[in-house]
Amino acid sequence: MIRIDVTSARPLEDQIAAALRQALAQGEIGPGDELPSVRQLAGDLGVHWNTVARAYRRLADERLLIVRRGRSVVARELSGQVSRVARTGLRDQLNEAIAAAVLGGIPSDEIGRIFQEALARFAERRRS
Amino acid sequence: MTSLQVLQIAVACVAAGTAWLVVRVALMVAARHAGQVGAPFTTPRAVRHLSRATLLVLPVVMATAFVLTPPSLLMGAIDAAAFTVLAVFGMRALGEIDSASGPARDVRAAERTASLRPRRLGQYVPLPLRLVPFVVTAMGLLALGWRIDDVPSDRLLMRVTFILSGPVFLWLYEVWMRNEISGQASVGDDERIVDERRRRRVRQILLVEIILVAGLTGVGHTLLGLDWIQQSVQVTVGTITGAVLGVTGCALALSSDLSRRRYREAGSAANGR
DSSP states (O other): EEEEESSSSHHOOOOOHHHHHHHHTSSSSSSTTTOOOOHHHHHHHSSOOHHHHHHHHHHHHHTTTETTSOOOOOOOOOOOSOHHHHHHHHHHHHHHHHHHHHHHHHHHHHHHHHHHHHOOOOOOHEEE | OOOHHHHHHHHHHHHHHHHHHHHHHHHHHHHHHHHHHTTTOOOHHHHHHHHHHHHHHHHHHHHHHHHSSSHHHHHHHOOOOOOOOHHHHHHHHHHHHHTTTTHHEEOOOOOEEEOOOOGGGTTSSSSHHHHHHHHHHHHHHHHHHGGGGGSSSSSSHHHHHHHHHHHHHHHHHHHHHHHHHTTTTTTTTTTTHHHHHHHHHHHHHHHHHHHHHHHHHHHHHHTTTTTTTHHHHHHHHHHHHHHHHHHHHHHHHHHGGGOEEEOOOTTTTTTOO
């Protein structure tokens, strides 16, 4: 199940791509699993099909999905090797999140604790 | 009364009654859906206007068809004019039905969820049942190919139109069924309930598809075997039955959007972000 908020300032395409990434990371979608068609997902979410197609395309560029033109969208078998792009992306996003938290007045030890808790929750969900 | 005269009256009846029939079907679909979701729905005034206009035009057109000797070019023009005038009333009525049924369809929700399970038509209808309209259509076309040489060449188009409309409805309703499973607003609803609703709906569409395909193929083949001079009554009944089936089939497909729940939120679907 994926969830989006159409009133959020974050673009819908980003939200859909992020929700799909999370579903892949948590094992909700396994390697080789077929995803809903662009039309189905767009219909369920009430967004333009082009938005979903762009989100799928983005995940295909990140080598997370295989998009077959006019056919199905399938989750790719993950290589197991740590991607350099993923590592750089994680660093960038963490830096952004830390900067926002510091500017929001959250002390650094609390930032660390929140991060640890989020990581533990994620691992727990993945196990279940 | 000659067979051509009977046919002329039947065509006049269909020309003047089509708009009314289409609007009644749309009204039925919209009112039923509103009742199911507990939303208010009142019959728009334009529907009553159309009914009155049809009541006025239909007897005039039929009487003219009775008086004029067929084949008459003037009668064709009168049929076309009646159809066009009533279609204007009909379009207005359809527009008002669409607006009136809005509250029953529009769903306002900022947060939306979607299942990641792909849905296929095969999950909702067993394959043997799905094949029925395809088999009926194929058999109808094969039989037409077999019989076509023995059919008198007069009014051949009229005779084969109903049979050839079978594949058109087959395609139209297959697309409709696929649209039905491709998703609509279901915020706050239990996934299993939504799925059950979807199953019921797809089966209803398939049932109508089978009735249309079998009915039109049957009517077409019956007309092929009739003597249009000796059996004019049967020809008229067959023509009107086929026309009503065809118009109802089109009207139902046209009304499919009236019972489809959709998200309405400022700057959502339209912006394509």
